[in-house]
Amino acid sequence: MEKEIVPHLEEWEEERDVPRGIWKNLGDQGYLCPWVDEKYGGTGAGFEYSVIINEELVKAGSSISVGLHSDIIAPYINSYGTEEQKMKWLPGCCSGDILLAVAMTEPNAGSDLQAIKTSAVRDGDTYIINGQKTFISNGMNADLAVVACRTNPKADPPYTGISLIAVEGNTPGFSRNRLKKLGLHSQDTAELYFEDCRVPASNLLGQEGMGFVYLMQKLQQERLVSAIGSQAAAERMLSDAVEYSKSRVAFGRPISKFQHNAFKIVEMATEIELGRAFLDKLVADHIAGKDIVTKVSMAKWWIGELVNRVAYHCLQLHGGYGYMDEYPISRFYRDVRMHTIAAGTTEVMKVIIARQMGL
Numbered sequence: 001m002e003k004e005i006v007p008h009l010e011e012w013e014e015e016r017d018v019p020r021g022i023w024k025n026l027g028d029q030g031y032l033c034p035w036v037d038e039k040y041g042g043t044g045a046g047f048e049y050s051v052i053i054n055e056e057l058v059k060a061g062s063s064i065s066v067g068l069h070s071d072i073i074a075p076y077i078n079s080y081g082t083e084e085q086k087m088k089w090l091p092g093c094c095s096g097d098i099l100l101a102v103a104m105t106e107p108n109a110g111s112d113l114q115a116i117k118t119s120a121v122r123d124g125d126t127y128i129i130n131g132q133k134t135f136i137s138n139g140m141n142a143d144l145a146v147v148a149c150r151t152n153p154k155a156d157p158p159y160t161g162i163s164l165i166a167v168e169g170n171t172p173g174f175s176r177n178r179l180k181k182l183g184l185h186s187q188d189t190a191e192l193y194f195e196d197c198r199v200p201a202s203n204l205l206g207q208e209g210m211g212f213v214y215l216m217q218k219l220q221q222e223r224l225v226s227a228i229g230s231q232a233a234a235e236r237m238l239s240d241a242v243e244y245s246k247s248r249v250a251f252g253r254p255i256s257k258f259q260h261n262a263f264k265i266v267e268m269a270t271e272i273e274l275g276r277a278f279l280d281k282l283v284a285d286h287i288a289g290k291d292i293v294t295k296v297s298m299a300k301w302w303i304g305e306l307v308n309r310v311a312y313h314c315l316q317l318h319g320g321y322g323y324m325d326e327y328p329i330s331r332f333y334r335d336v337r338m339h340t341i342a343a344g345t346t347e348v349m350k351v352i353i354a355r356q357m358g359l
């Protein structure tokens, strides 16, 4: 990370992308989808290996969407794909030759995922897809997008009419548009358009009508990966702010010697410790195969909000320098804003927890 990534972060932010070679490089090191079976090009490592990679990438200051690719999207192919689909796509996911996106959100359906309208109509041995997706991470660069489509508009309840279909990047009728955004500048986020986009019916992942259920099944790990990113970013920002506060002198002493600042740092350090203890327990439980849906929803919203409080106070400790891009805190401040939104908003997490608590 120090050699291949950190020296280029600013350049990639300016260019609004990371070179494709970095993905290949990550793949060569075994850092992409490490948990995938060796038969499909992975190393058969445990989820703990993914945790380390995700944490180290964030702590290095990178916003490369490795966690999304490896630990959020590839599992759909691994769990619901046929043997043929796995042999076709997983080796490329591990090597960095196939970059993944997952397309659920639509302009009029985000939190309310059951309201998606993108349709996939079966026509012989193909599906014809029409519709639009938005806010899709890796959308521009993806070689393969897992797209949530409505295959049965009459299904009752409506969520049983949703299916997941893999769409290859070069499929005619599939186009994309890059979105400008607040942060995560070196990671692309896009709108996807499907106009009479014909894909082989064999690209259906799992069973027709099971898409919504599959999405729900994989959200536990998605939210855990999100919480891991939030925690790692909070730890990195605090460490930078402590170092800065000890060296920046005002009124004849380091700013860390002012009790207000020392207390602020202590408060953040305490909350970050709480987040770490909670998260490590959840990671262990997830690896042990336990159901952590309620607790991971708690971690996702609480650590997601925490990292934003930490960003605010750490930037404040940097004074004017904190507002300048030459200090990483300014980029972290922008980048972490999405932690309370993507992968389910703070409010949606609370809705889930309330439901689980029978409220």
Ligand SMILES: Cc1cc2nc3c(=O)[nH]c(=O)nc-3n(C[C@H](O)[C@H](O)[C@H](O)COP(=O)(O)OP(=O)(O)OC[C@H]3O[C@@H](n4cnc5c(N)ncnc54)[C@H](O)[C@@H]3O)c2cc1C
Residues within 6 Å of the ligand: 101, 102, 103, 104, 105, 108, 109, 110, 111, 112, 134, 135, 136, 137, 138, 184, 189, 338, 341, 342, 343, 344, 345, 346, 347, 348, 351
């Ligand atoms: C940087 C970024 C990357 C993303 N990447 C992807 C991706 O790769 N793939 C993908 O499919 N999507 C992606 N998303 C979309 C993301 O998952 C949605 O933005 C998110 O689920 C919220 O949906 P929405 O934007 O439509 O907001 P809305 O659902 O319109 O919500 C607006 C506000 O209303 C609140 N709200 C909604 N329902 C309730 C409720 N029942 N109770 C209380 N409050 C409620 C929300 O919490 C929010 O504050 C990404 C988003 C961002 C910002």
